[in-house]
């Protein structure tokens with residue numbers, strides 16, 4: 001018998017009444033503690049158990065499993081509304097579908113009238129997502145409190161929310177991390193390490209980067225959320241509940257600070273500005289302190305905001321953190337400025353002052369649940385306004401393009417075109433090929449068969465445009481003239497990241513104009529384990545490293561096997577490469593993922609974590625790695641890790657941009673242009689010009705340092721920034737002249753082996769397919 005029926009029967013016998021609605025379990029009854037209590041975390045099983053019991057007891061809640069997480073746990077969602085609305089879900093979904101795509105409303109002349117009728121009938125769809133960052137424990141706990149109140153309250157304001165909205169509640173976007181964090185927290189409870197972050201990525205592959213996947217769609221959790229929630233329901237409001245550091249504001253709410261990515265519809269900017277400012281004002285009226293708006297978080301990257309390109313506002317909230325579930329005490333003088341405000345001073349972007357004191361998990365859940373119910377109140381009270389705005393965004397999106405306006409993009413077939421088109425398709429973008437027997441043309445040139453046209457006059461044309469065009473990040477400076485750091489990175493041009501030739505097309509679409517985004521042809525590249533002499537090994541840092549995680553995801557998705565060597569093994573000086581002595585060779589190649597040189601060398605500081613986790617590679621680890629190379633191994637250093645190799649191996653190289661102030665040189669996640677020596681095996685199959693994903697990246701200059709362990713002639717420059725071209729292709733770069741003519745990828749022979757230094761991220765977040773061959777060539781047999 002299904003569990004749900006058993007529970008219902010049980011309730012029937014216990015209470016003796018036919019309606020189960022009266023016995024709504026509280027989170028405390030199921031979890032054994034009230035969410036928000038100090039030092040208490042729930043496991044994922046407990047959370048699922050709570051929602052199952054809520055579903056069984058309440059006619060306002062439908063709970064379902066949408067799929068499995070990376071580690072095989074249930075990925076779940078609760079749909080919450082009035083029983084009358086829940087009985088008509090399919091009807092409301094159809095209303096959303098038509099308002100999202102006004103072409104479905106029939107002839108132009110009658111669309112507005114039909115839309116007005118649907119707007120009158122429809123509900124505001126609100127998606128609430130919790131817990132994508134698993135150390136930010138307040139939100140998955142708050143999800144049970146939010147659900148319980150919605151399921152049980154007889155208050156008029158809750159009834160209004162239930163009648164006017166459909167709430168899609170995701171208790172965690174990363175269920176795997178719930179248990180990773182809880183296990184570590186419980187293990188260290190009562191020790192000097194209570195409240196520290198776990199020493200492993202809380203998402204198997206992406207760690208904290210899991211909310212930077214909203215256009216690449218690489219992870220199953222992202223795919224489930226997009227395929228089964230966003231694309232089904234097209235929510236008007238997405239409330240994404242996060243936590244920030246402990247020392248700034250108590251709460252951030254939108255509007256976002258500049259810049260806003262230019263393809264985010266103005267109506268959505270107005271929407272999140274109005275809603276965020278109203279929520280902040282209401283929170284202040286209720287006596288909440290330390291609230292900031294229009295600061296810290298920008299709206300630039302589609303990587304963090306799927307809804308901004310799909311007619312919904314993203315309402316990020318960021319509440320100050322405690323030490324996981326343990327309280328902390330803060331002095332007012334300890335509070336620190338973030339971008340746009342000073343928590344020690346009232347300003348239009350911050351107030352009223354929070355005077356410091358104790359900060360508990362219970363404060364976090366109180367801020368979160370209050371903000372969530374205010375958001376729901378606004379969504380319910382202004383239901384028709386939210387639906388009108390939603391329809392207006394769709395209407396503007398599908399409007400025929402006027403002469404001279406951008407009409408669309410033509411995408412040529414090539415090695416990675418399918419990967420690019422898959423992204424657009426998942427984001428709801430329609431595309432077409434030329435009519436049978438015809439082909440698209442650029443001037444007098446015919447484009448290849450299977451060239452695809454993506455028109456912009458479609459519901460999610462802005463998503464395509466944002467990803468297909470080049471970014472020109474504004475040169476933002478603070479009052480002192482210092483560059484204002486972007487919240488994340490500054491570029492997301494897929495044709496460059498994936499080396500796909502794309503032509504912008506103007507209306508009317510007769511012939512093509514403008515400059516194509518074009519790098520040059522590259523060969524089909526097939527990676528298999530068989531290609532390598534032996535399995536490569538990852539250096540596994542004791543300090544969790546996202547670049548390591550992303551790279552392992554790439555390997556796993558291509559079914560390439562790999563090994564792993566930690567600090568302990570490398571410090572012990574194990575013999576990893578001795579083929580001549582007849583010893584079984586385990587690894588010929590070790591990958592050192594992107595990590596600061598100091599973290600590699602020192603790891604966690606002594607006393608910061610249990611002793612077995614501290615100390616990094618240390619001098620012994622350096623010696624092991626040097627021996628490994630000198631006896632014939634290959635060491636691959638990615639991005640910042642290259643600085644470690646230069647310093648510790650005393651290579652005849654210097655990082656030409658080390659220590660430069662941001663006013664002189666700054667590249668916070670941008671796509672640059674490099675030239676390759678295609679005669680070198682590392683650049684085999686590559687075009688002469690390609691990209692480099694630069695992000696706090698070193699830039700190499702060969703030196704004649706007499707102290708160096710090898711002569712300068714041992715350095716082979718494989719890639720460099722052109723002496724006579726602007727290095728910037730997309731994003732933001734300050735001081736580009738300083739790197740012209742300098743090296744971006746070098747191979748240094750050392751003894752019988754070699755060291756390969758990437759001055760960029762060739763496999764950046766599993767997106768820079770254009771430079772995968774450089775990375776895989778470095779693993780290949782020599």
Ligand SMILES: [Zn+2]
Pocket residue numbers: 133136242243
């Ligand atoms: Zn977060």
